[in-house]
Amino acid sequence: MGINLSKGQRIDLTKTNPGLKKGIIGLGWDTNKYSGGYDFDLDASAFLVGADGKVKSENDFIFYNNLQGGNGSIVHTGDNRTGEGEGDDEQITIEFDKVPSHIDKIAITVTIHDAPQRAQNFGQVSNAFVRLVDQDTNEEILRYDLAEEFSIETAVVFCELYRSGSDWKFNAIGSGFQGGLHALCTNYGLEVG
Template sequence: MAISLQKGQKVDLTKTNPGLTKVLVGLGWDTNKYDGGADFDLDAAVFMLGENGKVTSEKDFIFYNNLKDAAQSVIHLGDNLTGEGDGDDEQVKIDLSKVPANVAKIAFTVTIHQATERSQNFGQVSNAFIRIVNEGSNEELIRYDLGEDFSIETAVVIGELYRNNSEWKFNAIGSGFQGGLSALCGNFGINM
């Protein structure tokens, strides 16, 4: 049974699941009904971070235009342009055994594409979640439902996997940003 987290909670991933190396990270969301007229296009992105909380190169930024890192430890399974349907809207496969040693954290984010132009923000998004699934057994191990804490934000750091000695843990972050993808990239050391 999955561990359900609240904002700020941290939980062990690999210590309680010995031998776990391949996980699927699912991200999902719904959009509220509103009269803006434009479709919502939310995008999941992953930042592979060093101890300093920054990427070592732009190749450590995994998103719809760069679907995998050089080690092929993090693979984005593609952009969902509409968010239609139930379940995961976008997915990322991670092979923890292949993550380069200089990567201390793997941050999972969601941004709203063209949020400013379309007058959209996370106040118009509901039922957002992240879940971590054992790829081998398809068992959901961890789930974090974000709740409705956002208003004007256009980007959210949902959570992160991080190394703790030889184990991996998950931190439910749920931190919003204004400024969309460029604000996130700046935060993680990428100049856009």
């Protein structure tokens, strides 16, 4: 059983877990039942940002249409369009040793696909979590349950993994955004057409 984190809490990853080479970021959620007539399609993404807090190119934005980045060190395992079932709904794997040196931080986000058209928001999402699992041992190192009560937000930054010298740390963020994926892309310096 890993460590349970609270919003804003930071933890050493690689220093306190020296054998950690490959991590799985597992993200999960449930949707509250409502009569909107649409499935919820939540999408995990990773923004690979430099020291200035911005992505350098579109290749540093990992999502359902660009499943790999960081020279193959960060891989999105695929889009789950309904979130049905137990456990992780989507996963992103990270090979910490292979992340290019220009990437200082990996922001893990979740957005609601077509939220305005479907009249959906994170106020209708419950039991959201992010966890980090050692891929080699399958041991859960940490978990952050987003207890935040969201309302009109259509995007959430769940967490950030960031460099501290030669080590990696984890920061439980849980910060909501309006404007969905477009707002997040703008926040991280990507031009959206």
